[in-house]
Amino acid sequence: MIKDITIGQYIYKDSVVHKLDPRTKILASMFFMFGIFLINNITEYIFVFLLTAITIYLSQIPVMKIIKGLKPIFPLMMLTVIMNMFFTQGAAIFHWAFINITREGIYLAGFMGIRIFFLIIFTSLLTLTTSPITLTNGIEGLLTPLKRFKVPSHEIAMMMSIALRFIPTLIDETDKIMKAQKARGADFESGNIIKRTKSLVPILIPLFISAFTRADELAMAMEARGYRGDEGRTRFKELKYRNIDRIILTIFAFVLVFLIIRKIAF
Amino acid sequence: MKNKNLRIMLYLTILSVISFLLMYIMEVPILSLVGMPGFEFLKYDLSEVIAIVAGFIFGPVAGMIVIALKSILFFFSGKNTTGWVGLAASLIAGLSLVTGTTLLYKIKQSKINLFLGVVIGSISITILMLLFNYFVFLPLYGIEANAFWITGLAVFNILKGLLSGILSVVLYRILKKRVETFLNK
Numbered sequence: 001m002i003k004d005i006t007i008g009q010y011i012y013k014d015s016v017v018h019k020l021d022p023r024t025k026i027l028a029s030m031f032f033m034f035g036i037f038l039i040n041n042i043t044e045y046i047f048v049f050l051l052t053a054i055t056i057y058l059s060q061i062p063v064m065k066i067i068k069g070l071k072p073i074f075p076l077m078m079l080t081v082i083m084n085m086f087f088t089q090g091a092a093i094f095h096w097a098f099i100n101i102t103r104e105g106i107y108l109a110g111f112m113g114i115r116i117f118f119l120i121i122f123t124s125l126l127t128l129t130t131s132p133i134t135l136t137n138g139i140e141g142l143l144t145p146l147k148r149f150k151v152p153s154h155e156i157a158m159m160m161s162i163a164l165r166f167i168p169t170l171i172d173e174t175d176k177i178m179k180a181q182k183a184r185g186a187d188f189e190s191g192n193i194i195k196r197t198k199s200l201v202p203i204l205i206p207l208f209i210s211a212f213t214r215a216d217e218l219a220m221a222m223e224a225r226g227y228r229g230d231e232g233r234t235r236f237k238e239l240k241y242r243n244i245d246r247i248i249l250t251i252f253a254f255v256l257v258f259l260i261i262r263k264i265a266f
Numbered sequence: 267m268k269n270k271n272l273r274i275m276l277y278l279t280i281l282s283v284i285s286f287l288l289m290y291i292m293e294v295p296i297l298s299l300v301g302m303p304g305f306e307f308l309k310y311d312l313s314e315v316i317a318i319v320a321g322f323i324f325g326p327v328a329g330m331i332v333i334a335l336k337s338i339l340f341f342f343s344g345k346n347t348t349g350w351v352g353l354a355a356s357l358i359a360g361l362s363l364v365t366g367t368t369l370l371y372k373i374k375q376s377k378i379n380l381f382l383g384v385v386i387g388s389i390s391i392t393i394l395m396l397l398f399n400y401f402v403f404l405p406l407y408g409i410e411a412n413a414f415w416i417t418g419l420a421v422f423n424i425l426k427g428l429l430s431g432i433l434s435v436v437l438y439r440i441l442k443k444r445v446e447t448f449l450n451k
Contacts, residue, residue: 033350037406076307080407112407123350132342139338159279159331163339166283174287197433200312201440204433207284208319208441212448215276222276223269 009069009124010131016244017059017129022138024245029126031252036119038259045111048118055122059129069124070117077116084109136160141239154230162218169214177206278328281320282335289313289340296429297422308422310429314363318387318434321368322380323445329368333360355403359395359423366390367431380435388427395423 012018017025036048056063085105130138140157147153178188181202188199293309313336321329337360341353367387370379399419 030350076407079307116407119351127342135342155275159275159282159335160338162276162279163283163286163335164342166280167287167339170280170283170287174284174291197429200433201436204312204315204437205440208281208316208437209444211280211284212277212445215273215280216448216451218280219269219273219276222272227272228269 009127011061011065011128013060013129015058015060015129017055017125020129020248021239021241021245022130022134023141023239024241024249025126025130026135026138026142028248028252029123031256032122033119035252035256035259036115036122038256038263040111045114052118052121052125055125059125061125061128065128066121066124069128070120073116073120077113080116081109081113084112132164133161136164137237137239154233166214170211173210174203174207177203177210274324274328278320278324278331279335281316282332282339285313285316285332285336286339286343288316289336290343296425297418305418305422308418310422310426312430312433314360314426314430315434315437317360317364318367318430319438319441321364322371322434322438323441323449325372326365326368329364330361333357333364336360351403351406355395355398358398359391359426362394363387363391363427363430367427367434380438384428384431384435387431388424391427392420392423396420 039045039048056066085101085108127135136157139160140153143151143153143156182188186199186202188196188203190196191199289311293311295305295308296310297305297308314333317329317332317336320332334357337353337357340356364387366389367383370383370386373379396416396419399415404415
């Protein structure tokens with residue numbers, strides 16, 4: 001049941017991509033997302049394909065693993081392709097009853113499908129090559145410059161790492177509560193919407209109370225160990241940009257700026 | 267206990283984990299339950315309920331923190347199938363619902379404001395999601411926004427807002443007394 005959940009999809013490999021600074025990877029992934037919505041011709045799609053292929057090759061992640069991760073988005077992708085194919089105006093090349101398949105429709109459908117495909121692959125490469133804790137450190141690093149504008153970057157990172165640590169504990173808790181209520185005759189799986197929603201109240205109430213108790217205990221433990229925010233706090237592993245990070249970020253930034261300027265200018 | 271901020275931070279952290287787990291273990295495509303096929307990718311989950319209750323207890327900002335943390339956890343978890351776009355969509359939906367529902371109650375704590383909040387929350391999530399879908403998300407997927415999509419999205423968001431809102435009010439009214447004993451410790 002819910003005990004079988006594994007959170008995260010991180011696969012450990014000793015590769016160049018794994019060793020990149022998490023900040024580089026997050027930023028590159030975001031630049032890639034904006035970029036892929038701005039490209040519009042086959043040459044650029046080939047470039048994107050090469051970029052993705054090289055990244056996968058360097059990361060040493062098995063290709064099958066990535067394809068497996070694509071399965072859940074398949075329906076959405078098909079939907080996009082079909083919607084574009086049937087509802088785009090243009091020169092018809094196939095006509096039957098009310099169905100009109102146009103040249104433009106096929107092009108657009110192909111592009112849109114490929115776009116979603118690359119978008120998902122590149123995002124999942126981020127979570128495949130970076131462990132959640134490293135990602136958290138990366139987010140803290142990226143938010144630190146915003147401290148001037150009162151963004152509590154340390155607190156955010158602290159909350160994230162505590163949250164990650166408590167996921168297994170709370171899975172156990174939720175499982176226990178659900179079983180306990182089932183033993184008392186609760187039924188979560190039948191009836192209409194209203195009835196199903198109502199049946200959830202007996203799970204949520206004990207969950208809330210246990211959450212508060214747990215947080216109280218944790219607060220006490222942290223205070224006893226002298227936690228007082230991030231003033232004067234040091235870390236065991238410091239994030240450091242290396243030359244390769246700088247090079248990658250510069251290239252991604254340049255390409256994105258170029259694409260944006262082209263979009264605005266033409 | 268001395269440090270109240272630390273405790274509230276931890277309450278919100280644990281609540282967002284629960285919110286995340288609820289999203290992770292049960293996502294229901296409700297539109298097919300009420301007889302509208304074709305929208306299997308719009309899934310309802312209970313994660314917003316936790317955030318709204320947190321919003322009622324600690325104020326709208328707390329609810330927003332829970333939503334944000336939950337969305338990021340979900341992004342990390344590998345069950346997120348829509349990448350950065352899905353993250354943005356769930357963030358906007360959650361934030362508008364939570365803020366809309368809890369803002370009035372923050373200004374004046376009365377029973378009427380709880381129920382008015384539910385209505386305002388549903389309206390705000392519906393309007394915002396329609397706008398964002400029309401101008402941003404659907405065009406990103408190259409889908410033309412026609413009447414079919416608009417109705418589906420509108421019905422889904424109204425249902426989502428009302429269900430989550432009502433469930434949160436019910437929960438909050440049961441939990442209120444118990445939670446106060448925690449907060450006054």
